[in-house]
Amino acid sequence: MSSAAVQLELAAMSDDPIREWILTEGKATKITRISPIGGGCINYASRYDTDAGSFFVKSNRNIGPSMFEGEALGLGAMYETSTIRVPRPFKVGPLPTGGSFIIMEFIEFGGSRGSQSALGRKLAEMHKAGKSSKGFGFDVDNTIGSTPQINTWTSNWIEFYAEHRLGYQLTLALKQFGDSEIHEKGERLIKNTQQLFEGAVLEPCLLHGDLWSGNISSDKNGDPVILDPACYYGHNEADFGMSWCAGFGGSFYTSYFEVMPKQPGFEKRRDLYMLYHYLNHYNLFGYGYRSSAMSIIDNYLRMLKA
Structure with missing residues (x-):
């Protein structure tokens, strides 16, 4: 040259x-x-x-x-x-x-999203291996989509999820849309969630944080790949919060629970973890997601007699 x-x-x-x-x-x-x-x-x-x-x-x-x-x-x-x-x-x-x-x-992706069974097993292995001695949170705040995600270290998972996940989104909806109804009902739900966690082991596991179909793929060998994370350490079940648009099937959960056994009350908590992402979609994309979020809140209020 x-x-x-x-x-x-x-x-x-x-x-x-x-x-x-x-x-x-x-x-x-x-x-x-x-x-x-x-x-x-x-x-x-x-x-x-x-x-x-x-x-x-x-x-x-x-x-x-x-x-x-x-x-x-x-x-x-x-x-x-x-x-x-x-x-x-x-x-x-x-x-x-x-x-x-x-x-x-750069990862050369394969022609499909790969095996659901392999994805469930590998995700569970990550949750099992990725632990934190600091509690629930992450060393930095990050984003979920373009929404700030607060990851202040907290020793209690229920408090962390109430304040930094559901509470943050409910306050954002109040500020953006003046939605006092969803804010009031959501806050009432937050105060009554303790009983949903009875018998559950709440360990801080490394979570992807934004696990939907667009962030799941496979490499050219067919092995699962996940990308575009919003990581933090939280209850492992929270990584299923986007299951409504992730396409997790029966083989995914079967393989997952072989590595990370299902905990008591799992089915009752499923929608609680989905609620965070429905609220975030409401705040990001508008009223099209409000009814789904409100339906989850109302169902829990009836179930918990709150």
Whole structure:
């Protein structure tokens, strides 16, 4: 490469931190192709092909690095369990024109979402391996969709879920929509959930946090892959909260419970964990999700005679 070409390359790298990382710490000497990848509604995604392999890059022109830092910490925590496959995170940083980026391992997906049985078993293995001595929460706050997710460490799971999950979403609905009805009824439910957990073992397990069909895939060998997490340490059953749009079948639960046995009251708590995500969808996307959230709240109030 000529001296002039080297200078141009160095100048291009200084203006592009993604390119700079790939051509230094990523151990590539050239980038052969950059291809856009669809599927996201919040971030822009690309595949960078190089002579050292491929990298997956997400960027956002409006949001600073904190969102991707939370994602990278979650991916790293799941990766370190050596259980279910996740993209390994490499680098998070700011863009010079504003916004941020994350560089991670590129995984070649297979033609389907893979085996439900394998997914259930691997997820349970992650829940079993990923434990925390700090209690329930995570080292950083992150996001669920684009909604802030508060992960302040708390010693009691029922209190954590009441304040930082249901309570936060109910307050957001009150602020955004002035929805005093769902806020009042939801708060009444929160105060009466203790009996739903009788006999359950509440250990802080590493959760993916946003496990719906769009965040579940398989690699070219057919092994399950999960991505785009909103990780924290919580009761393992909370990872089924998006089951209404995750497509979990009987074989998924059978395999899961072979590794992590079903706890007393599981069926009674299912909708309580779905409620968090219905409330979040209400806050993100509007009234189309309000009736589902309200139906769950009303059913629990009747069941608990609250």
